Amino acid sequence: MTALSTGRHRAAAPVDAGLEPVADGSVAQWTDRYTHAVMDTFGAPQRVLVRGEGPYVWDADGRRYLDLLGGIAVNALGHAHPTLTAAISAQLGTLGHISNFFASPTQIAFAEKLLSVAQAPEGSRVFLTNSGTEANEAAFKLSRRTGRTRVLALEGSFHGRSMGALALTHKAAYREPFEPLPAGVEFVPFGDADALAAAFEGEPVAALVVEPIQGEAGVLPLPPGYLARARQLTQEHGALLIVDEVQTGMGRTGAWFAHQLPHIGGGVVPDAVTVAKGLGGGFPVGALITFGEPVSTLLGRGQHGTTFGGNPVASAAALTTIGVIERDGLLANVSGVGERLRSRIEALGHPLVAGVRGEGLLIGIELAEPVATEVAARALEAGFIVNPCRPTTIRLAPPFVLTDEQAGTFVDLLAALPGRLTEDGA
Numbered sequence: 556m557t558a559l560s561t562g563r564h565r566a567a568a569p570v571d572a573g574l575e576p577v578a579d580g581s582v583a584q585w586t587d588r589y590t591h592a593v594m595d596t597f598g599a600p601q602r603v604l605v606r607g608e609g610p611y612v613w614d615a616d617g618r619r620y621l622d623l624l625g626g627i628a629v630n631a632l633g634h635a636h637p638t639l640t641a642a643i644s645a646q647l648g649t650l651g652h653i654s655n656f657f658a659s660p661t662q663i664a665f666a667e668k669l670l671s672v673a674q675a676p677e678g679s680r681v682f683l684t685n686s687g688t689e690a691n692e693a694a695f696k697l698s699r700r701t702g703r704t705r706v707l708a709l710e711g712s713f714h715g716r717s718m719g720a721l722a723l724t725h726k727a728a729y730r731e732p733f734e735p736l737p738a739g740v741e742f743v744p745f746g747d748a749d750a751l752a753a754a755f756e757g758e759p760v761a762a763l764v765v766e767p768i769q770g771e772a773g774v775l776p777l778p779p780g781y782l783a784r785a786r787q788l789t790q791e792h793g794a795l796l797i798v799d800e801v802q803t804g805m806g807r808t809g810a811w812f813a814h815q816l817p818h819i820g821g822g823v824v825p826d827a828v829t830v831a832k833g834l835g836g837g838f839p840v841g842a843l844i845t846f847g848e849p850v851s852t853l854l855g856r857g858q859h860g861t862t863f864g865g866n867p868v869a870s871a872a873a874l875t876t877i878g879v880i881e882r883d884g885l886l887a888n889v890s891g892v893g894e895r896l897r898s899r900i901e902a903l904g905h906p907l908v909a910g911v912r913g914e915g916l917l918i919g920i921e922l923a924e925p926v927a928t929e930v931a932a933r934a935l936e937a938g939f940i941v942n943p944c945r946p947t948t949i950r951l952a953p954p955f956v957l958t959d960e961q962a963g964t965f966v967d968l969l970a971a972l973p974g975r976l977t978e979d980g981a
Contacts, residue, residue, distance in 0.1 A: 582615045601935060607634025610954045610961055612940070621953075621961060622940045628770065628802045628917065628952035631833035632879055636956075639836050639875050646871035655865060665870040668877055669842060672811040673828060678848030683865030684841040687801030687831030688715030693843040693859055694764065694797045694829050695719040695737070700853040701795065703761035704739040707754055711745045713771035714764065714799055723764050726771075745769070746777055748784045755792045762795035763788070767813035767820065770802040773948040774912055774919025782814060783821035795826040795850065801841070802917065804830040806880050806955060809890030809915035816914065826850045833955075836879075838872035885955040889915040896951075896962045903966065906974040909947075918951040919944075920969075926976040937968050 580588075585603035602614040610633050612622050622630070632639055650659060666681040673679075684690045691714045698706055706723070708714070714723040721729060722736040730736060739761075744750045754760075763785055769775040782798075789796040803813035812828060814820035824846055831841030841864075845851040863869070880886060893915040900911045900920060907930075910921040922930065927943030934941050944950040953962075 580615060585615050609633040609635075610957050618938065620935070620938050620940050621964065623951045623953040623957075623965060624940045624942050625833075625952050625954050626837065627832070627942070628807055629832045629835075630837045631805060631807075631876055631885075631955050632836045633954035633956045634837075636836065636879065638879050639838075639872065642871050642875035643838060643868055646868050650867045652863070652866045652868070654862065655860065659867040659870065661867045661870040661874060662865045665874040666865075668874055669830075669844060672877060673844050673846075674811075674815065674824075675844060675846050676824070678851055679844065679846050680851035682843040682845075682854070682859065683870070684831070684843065684861055685839045685863050685869070686715075686841045687799075687829060688717045688720045688841075689861065689864070690801065690829035690831055690841040690843045691715045691720040691723065691764075691799060692717055693854070694762075694799075694827055695723065696859055697827060697843070697845070697850070697853050698762035698764075698795055698797070700858070701761045701793075703759050703794075705758050705760050706740045707751070707760055707763045707794075708740055708742055709745045709765055709769070710742045711769050711772035711775065712742070712764070712766060712799075713769070714766075714801075745772075745775065746781055748778075748781055751781075751785060752788060755788050755794070760789075760792055760794040762797050762826075764797045764799060766799045766803065767816075768803050768808070768914060768917060770917065770950065770952075771944060773921075773945045774917055774950055776813075776912065776914065777819060779818050780821060782819060782823050786823040786825070789826070796823070797827045797829070798825040799829050801829055801831045802952070803914075804828070805833040805876070806886050806889055807833055807915055807917050807952065809886055809893065811886070813914060819914070834876065835869060835872040836876035838869055840869040840873045880955065883956075888957075889955050892916065892957055892959055892962055893918065895959055896966070899963070899966045900969060903970050905969060905972065907972055907976065908969065913951075916951070916953055916955065916957065920949040920951070922947045922949065924976060929976050930972065933972070934965075934968060939965055939968060941965075 582603045604612045605615050606613050610622055612620050669681055670679050682693050708723045710725050712725045714720045719737055722740045725742050743754045786796055798814050800812050810816050828844045834840050897911045907923055909923040912919050925946035927949050931941050931943040942950040
């Protein structure tokens with residue numbers, strides 16, 4: 556039996572590299588080493604994972620879990636997808652990193668493909684980054700090039716943790732330790748079109764930055780018509796409409812982008828969209844997409860940059876991820892499995908489940924009690940990875956390859972939960 560088949564992976568190292576292979580160990584042993592080597596910004600890991608396949612992962616003790624979080628909406632194709640791993644390996648074996656003094660055919664083809672699925676008009680462009688935070692940093696700088704400094708964002712928003720992206724993020728616990736943040740950002744009530752209209756009065760606005768579905772805040776979709784009204788207001792006042800699709804983009808909602816869904820976007824064409832997470836299928840890559848010639852020329856030569864953004868390996872990963880989604884019809888799978896999963900959870904009539912919301916495979920399960928942490932802990936013990944993003948909300952963002960049968964095992968777990976829970980597990 557191989558190390559992979561037991562769930563205990565021994566990393567290979569070249570004999571002449573002077574490196575020792577990583578030793579086997581239990582979850583407890585690895586966790587102890589983690590606490591002495593890794594900065595304590597995330598707390599102790601829930602598990603130490605050693606391998607994955609499709610929608611499943613295994614920990615260092617050999618236990619299998621159905622990954623219903625997908626690395627927080629990242630692993631669109633699941634784990635160890637053979638087409639993706641082959642493409643990354645082939646590209647790295649040919650050309651890994653070259654800097655942005657040069658271009659690669661892979662980078663150019665990726666940028667063209669991204670503009671295509673974004674349905675971007677002639678004159679649109681792409682700035683390639685390594686993450687969603689960096690994409691939102693680029694968008695923030697884009698707004699400053701309008702000559703205005705006032706930016707509107709929504710209450711409940713999450714746009715990243717670097718200083719610029721953090722300025723756009725509403726949660727006080729994230730912001731306050733690092734203030735003063737870049738100035739000019741104001742927050743308006745989520746989903747309130749009248750409050751948004753009122754916010755445009757007074758000093759001119761550079762940009763409105765919105766998520767079509769707020770993931771961190773509990774999977775909250777914008778109300779129908781809100782994004783269309785936002786587009787109208789930004790055009791009337793000469794402001795940019797920047798749509799943060801870092802979590803919702805690249806097929807997560809069953810469309811390439813959530814704003815393309817008629818009941819969310821209403822056919823709007825934004826000025827800019829940020830994307831990351833699922834874009835590379837697990838490889839770090841992000842992008843700022845600008846729509847049309849005027850917006851695409853706001854950032855000029857030397858006004859922004861990146862060392863790793865757009866490198867050939869990240870570009871190959873993203874281009875391949877898009878290709879597999881198209882080849883295997885995964886947008887339809889996301890829509891179908893997601894809709895049926897939400898319906899099955901609602902049909903349980905479980906007293907602990909107060910409601911289900913979301914689009915595609917971005918799902919929020921609203922609980923009747925603030926026991927999301929306890930539910931997530933019980934799920935983990937039973938072999939399911941989910942996220943308690945709020946005290947009353949469980950977030951699911953599984954790989955696009957999830958099947959109805961696999962999703963059904965989680966529904967069975969929910970059905971078996973007692974009618975009432977307390978945070979101490981009683």
